[in-house]
Amino acid sequence: MSHGTNTLTRFGAVRQYPVDLAAVSIGAILAYGIITSFQEGSVLRLFVTFPLALFLPGYALVAVLFPASERRARETTSTAIERHPRGIDVVERVGLSLVLSVMIIPMIVIALPFTAWGLSTVSIAAALGVVTVVLAQLGVIRRLRTPNPERFTVSPIASLTGLRRDESAVATVSSILLVLAIGLAAGALLLGFLVPMSTGGFTELALYGEDDNGDLVAGEIEDEIEPGESVPVTVSIENQEEEEMDYTVIVQEQQLEDGAVVERTQLDDLQTTLSDGTTGTGDLSITPTAGDGETVRISVLLFEGDPPAEPTNENAAEDTYFWVTIEE
Known part of the structure; x- marks a missing residue:
């Protein structure tokens, strides 16, 4: 019961x-x-x-x-x-x-x-x-x-x-x-x-230089070189666009006056294809053409696919730069 x-x-x-x-x-x-x-x-x-x-x-x-x-x-x-x-x-x-x-x-x-x-x-x-x-x-x-x-x-x-x-x-x-x-x-x-x-997705562009121990560090890029000397730079591209992407990198030497670019010189370029979620790196040896005593801006411009006829910082998908002074 x-x-x-x-x-x-x-x-x-x-x-x-x-x-x-x-x-x-x-x-x-x-x-x-x-x-x-x-x-x-x-x-x-x-x-x-x-x-x-x-x-x-x-x-x-x-x-x-x-x-x-x-x-x-x-x-x-x-x-x-x-x-x-x-x-x-x-x-x-x-x-x-x-x-x-x-x-x-x-x-x-x-x-x-x-x-x-x-x-x-x-x-x-x-x-x-x-x-x-x-x-x-x-x-x-x-x-x-x-x-x-x-x-x-x-x-x-x-x-x-x-x-x-x-x-x-x-x-x-x-x-x-x-x-x-x-x-x-x-x-x-x-x-x-x-x-x-x-x-949504994104692409990240970064520049690295070597420190005294040989390690890649952001911002450790030479800012003073002698005429004809090259600046070693490592370019890093991270693809988070959720699809495979084709990239083109253009390296420009730019002379500025009053904050405006008055002269551009293409120094180098590279192309790569990255799968989604991957990061690619490339080593560049950039040799400025500026004369002794000049300070120029080195811009690294990233484009998706082929670059335009006149690549600039404004029409690039991503861009970054550093300054270098030429001294004897």
Whole structure:
């Protein structure tokens, strides 16, 4: 007989399991699976990132903090004395969910680099999923321990009915609009972070010289040479354009007056093809043609594909330079 009672008790607990927190837990797990299974730039991956980052963890935390529903004064006492509500309504929950989610993300991002998993898309998605599921289960415990008349339950029909009958419906609508505004602002912020990383690329150009130990160091390029002497330079090109790229490098000696280039002399050039995510280096021996006592600018111009007929710093995809003085 006791066995049947225990079975019924377990089934009763299952029936009382909050539907909204079950959906939050399942949604977090599904979002993690999609984010780690689809490539960057996927529309579906971007779509599930929004609720996982901006809503689900905050909603689970709100469930822990506020297991009860809003109780108005006329519902809690028959006297004229008003009491403070022991919970919050649906609109307030949604608003707090957005705010708390935005607060949880930075804490996770700060903590992950100190763990064995490091900071990556997979580790962030996993951390958000774990935090959401754990908080949701704590929210279930808190809610089931709350007396049934005071317990928060999700009932869209009842919420709409209450909204129609509520004398402060205008204030409630204003709260809804505020929540929507917060959600759109947070979504636009997240989109600004995600879209450039998932759809954009870049190329990086750098120059290196050798120090006294023979190591390549940025900025260690000779700035004074004798006439006819060469300047050894190592050119580095990093391709992060998400596709194979053809590059052309033009080395120009430039004479400037009042900040404007008055004469250009091409000293060298090189061409290379780099796969996405790779870095190529090339050693150049640059010999300026300037005379004794002159100071010239050596510009290294990077072009994607073939360079234009008149290559300049302005029409180059990337450019960098250094100054050199010719002295006897």
